[in-house]
Amino acid sequence: MNRLRPLFITIALLFFAGWLGFVAYSYLQLGRLAPQVESDGSLPPLQSGSAIRGAKVYAAEGCMTCHSQQVRQTSVTPSDIDRNWGKRPSVARDYLRDQVAFLGTSRIGPDLSNVGVRFTDPIWYYRHLYEPTAVVPGSNMPAYRYLFKMQKIQGQPSEEAIVLTGPHAPKEGYEVVPTEEAKDLVAYLLSRKQDYTLPEVPPVPEK
Numbered sequence: 001m002n003r004l005r006p007l008f009i010t011i012a013l014l015f016f017a018g019w020l021g022f023v024a025y026s027y028l029q030l031g032r033l034a035p036q037v038e039s040d041g042s043l044p045p046l047q048s049g050s051a052i053r054g055a056k057v058y059a060a061e062g063c064m065t066c067h068s069q070q071v072r073q074t075s076v077t078p079s080d081i082d083r084n085w086g087k088r089p090s091v092a093r094d095y096l097r098d099q100v101a102f103l104g105t106s107r108i109g110p111d112l113s114n115v116g117v118r119f120t121d122p123i124w125y126y127r128h129l130y131e132p133t134a135v136v137p138g139s140n141m142p143a144y145r146y147l148f149k150m151q152k153i154q155g156q157p158s159e160e161a162i163v164l165t166g167p168h169a170p171k172e173g174y175e176v177v178p179t180e181e182a183k184d185l186v187a188y189l190l191s192r193k194q195d196y197t198l199p200e201v202p203p204v205p206e207k
């Protein structure tokens, strides 16, 4: 028993030191972080309900296994800015509106922190999700065709229908339209924009 006590005390101290470092220190540093208030709203901007639901689709589909959402500090990875992944590094405040910040660890595909700046047309996203290789030849991103449905054209074709040629094109008289999940996911992707200025991070001067 006498020898167990120091062991338990050491284990407890180690856990406490970890808690201090990871929980207490982070809370002291970031716990009171608030949106930046501007005369015309606050930054980062509020997200629509559809975008908030879309974050859940993003999680369920595991998009973060291949995509990060963090423009790294220029001292760590200067090429993030050169690759046009953002105009400035991401900071903690950028994630204030997110219920979960999908920082990601692997970059098999491009970083998505600013994908809503790069592509602004929902139809582009629908086509890309339905058949990535139709938009980016040679793409090795998986197709998410189950987020779409094929339906009979009733009167006018839907404005959200994707134009497809090739093996996955719908039959004559049918069209491919996004499901609610695909619409929410694309609303979420369109909301991925860190294109505002925060006092703690000035834009990186253009070369």
Ligand code: HEC
Pocket: 058, 061, 062, 063, 064, 065, 066, 067, 108, 109, 110, 115, 118, 132, 133, 136, 139, 140, 141, 142, 144, 185, 189
């Ligand atoms: C197996 C890895 C993988 C997974 C999983 C994956 N992607 Fe990708 N993604 C890629 C690759 C590789 C590219 C680059 C080629 C391309 O654009 O198709 C890419 C490109 C993209 C692009 C275009 C980005 C740009 O700037 O050109 C978007 C948007 C995107 N993916 C969204 C998603 C979403 C949303 C999901 C989840 C539903 C997802 N990806 C899942 C690998 C993946």
